[in-house]
Amino acid sequence: MKKKPNFWKSLRFRIMMILIFLGIVPSVIAARMVVTSYQTQAMENQIANLRTQCDILCNLLIKENYMNDSSSPAINGKLELLSNIYSGRILLVDRDFKIIKDTFRIDEGRTLLSSDVLKCFKGESEAIYTRKNNILELVIPVSSPEVKQLQGVMLFTVNSNEIIRTAQQMEQRALVIIGFIAILTIIVAYLTAAGLMKPFARVTKSIEDLTDGYHEGEISVSDYTETELITDAFNKLLSRMKVLDESRQEFVSNVSHELKTPMTSMKVLADSLVGQSGVPEELYQEFLQDITAEIDRENKIITDLLSLVKMDKKVAGMHIVHQNINELLEEILKRLKPIANQRMIKLYLESFRTVEADIDEVKLTLAISNLVENGIKYNVDEGWVRVTLDADHQYFYVTVADSGMGIPEDSLERIFERFYRVDKSHSREIGGTGLGLSITRSTIAMHHGTVSVISKEGEGTTFSVRIPLSYIP
Numbered sequence: 448m449k450k451k452p453n454f455w456k457s458l459r460f461r462i463m464m465i466l467i468f469l470g471i472v473p474s475v476i477a478a479r480m481v482v483t484s485y486q487t488q489a490m491e492n493q494i495a496n497l498r499t500q501c502d503i504l505c506n507l508l509i510k511e512n513y514m515n516d517s518s519s520p521a522i523n524g525k526l527e528l529l530s531n532i533y534s535g536r537i538l539l540v541d542r543d544f545k546i547i548k549d550t551f552r553i554d555e556g557r558t559l560l561s562s563d564v565l566k567c568f569k570g571e572s573e574a575i576y577t578r579k580n581n582i583l584e585l586v587i588p589v590s591s592p593e594v595k596q597l598q599g600v601m602l603f604t605v606n607s608n609e610i611i612r613t614a615q616q617m618e619q620r621a622l623v624i625i626g627f628i629a630i631l632t633i634i635v636a637y638l639t640a641a642g643l644m645k646p647f648a649r650v651t652k653s654i655e656d657l658t659d660g661y662h663e664g665e666i667s668v669s670d671y672t673e674t675e676l677i678t679d680a681f682n683k684l685l686s687r688m689k690v691l692d693e694s695r696q697e698f699v700s701n702v703s704h705e706l707k708t709p710m711t712s713m714k715v716l717a718d719s720l721v722g723q724s725g726v727p728e729e730l731y732q733e734f735l736q737d738i739t740a741e742i743d744r745e746n747k748i749i750t751d752l753l754s755l756v757k758m759d760k761k762v763a764g765m766h767i768v769h770q771n772i773n774e775l776l777e778e779i780l781k782r783l784k785p786i787a788n789q790r791m792i793k794l795y796l797e798s799f800r801t802v803e804a805d806i807d808e809v810k811l812t813l814a815i816s817n818l819v820e821n822g823i824k825y826n827v828d829e830g831w832v833r834v835t836l837d838a839d840h841q842y843f844y845v846t847v848a849d850s851g852m853g854i855p856e857d858s859l860e861r862i863f864e865r866f867y868r869v870d871k872s873h874s875r876e877i878g879g880t881g882l883g884l885s886i887t888r889s890t891i892a893m894h895h896g897t898v899s900v901i902s903k904e905g906e907g908t909t910f911s912v913r914i915p916l917s918y919i920p
């Protein structure tokens with residue numbers, strides 16, 4: 448079943464979020480800034496206006512001597528008018544701190560001793576502005592430049608409700624605009640993100656089509672460098688898988704073929720015995736010997752296959768021991784000497800130093816034996832096989848060289864493949880399964896080592912093995 452993609456975790460969603468953020472946040476900040484700067488500016492203007500009005504009024508108060516006689520109807524009218532215009536309240540305090548005029552007519556005749564008023568009388572400040580909530584309060588000394596003496600103090604309280612209300616209206620309008628921008632940004636972000644992600648969707652679709660078998664071969668989405676890299680990597684993986692699949696198929700057909708051949712021989716031999724009557728005993732003997740040989744061969748193939756499978760599955764655990772390699776090689780050569788002697792082939796062992804290493808004795812013996820055995824098998828009569836051992840501080844090196852028939856250049860690459868034999872008929876006569884070298888390579892790989900080969904047809908072959916002295920699992 449297809450997995451449903453998680454939208455919240457998708458790159459598309461993240462791109463969308465970034466675009467929305469970039470669209471909305473700046474407009475919110477801009478709107479906030481406009482409203483605040485309007486408010487500050489409006490307040491400053493209000494103060495400046497008030498100040499001018501108050502200065503004019505103060506001059507008039509001095510001129511008309513209002514602080515001593517507050518009965519002037521003209522000035523009273525002006526005071527009322529001014530406080531009405533600004534929807535504020537004007538208080539005039541004389542030198543005895545008595546309120547001689549209150550445009551609200553509440554506190555007239557009372558004494559006012561606020562700190563701002565005292566400050567003004569002391570001459571500490573020219574004018575004081577205080578803002579509490581929406582109320583602006585100005586405290587201004589009533590004096591004239593000519594008569595240096597202070598006649599009183601004027602208190603003008605005004606509320607800034609108008610400014611605040613306008614700012615709030617502006618804010619509401621800004622909110623509506625931001626809402627529009629937000630909706631627009633979301634739509635644009637959604638479409639842009641979808642557009643940007645399209646090539647990636649195409650990559651997925653191509654891979655899915657390939658999996659479902661709609662089309663064969665490679666995929667290519669070259670819209671972005673990234674998609675190109677992904678498809679290239681995918682194609683590489685695909686071709687590797689194809690190679691693996693081919694080699695698996697070849698392996699299976701090889702196995703069946705190899706297992707069938709001894710069976711066919713046995714059947715032919717047995718049939719010929721069954722089909723004849725009065726067969727002489729010598730013939731029976733001979734045929735049965737042949738049948739036994741075929742059974743041995745079948746057995747060897749199965750045993751080799753099993754050890755290869757085991758190594759593939761890595762179930763064959765490594766039994767690492769610290770071992771003298773010189774002795775190990777001597778032991779191998781001693782065991783193979785009788786076979787070499789049959790064809791008068793000489794075996795030499797050349798050790799440049801004493802080498803001790805962490806190895807799996809059974810597996811390494813098998814690997815090196817296969818090499819030496821090949822050296823003997825594919826040699827000329829009275830030839831030689833030379834095994835050398837050397838080491839440095841990190842690896843030990845074993846070479847197996849022979850004076851044999853050599854391997855043609857085009858086969859060199861393939862001799863490590865399972866069942867590969869250079870000359871099938873000849874090898875069969877010599878009696879191999881073609882599994883020896885693949886077992887050798889697998890076991891050496893399990894030791895984290897390498898094996899390579901150089902060869903010249905008609906002159907001989909040299910296998911070189913390199914294995915680390917200490918085993919790291």
Ligand SMILES: Nc1ncnc2c1ncn2[C@@H]1O[C@H](COP(=O)(O)OP(=O)(O)OP(=O)(O)O)[C@@H](O)[C@H]1O
Nearest residue numbers: 821825853862868869874879880881882883884908
């Ligand atoms: N030293 C060598 N000289 C020449 N040819 C070699 C040598 N070693 C290997 N070969 C070639 O490589 C082929 C593969 O070798 P490998 O050891 O895998 O299989 P085999 O010897 O045929 O069978 P097995 O080792 O399983 O009994 C051999 O059949 C042979 O043709």
Ligand SMILES: [Mg+2]
Nearest residue numbers: 821879883884
């Ligand atoms: Mg072999």
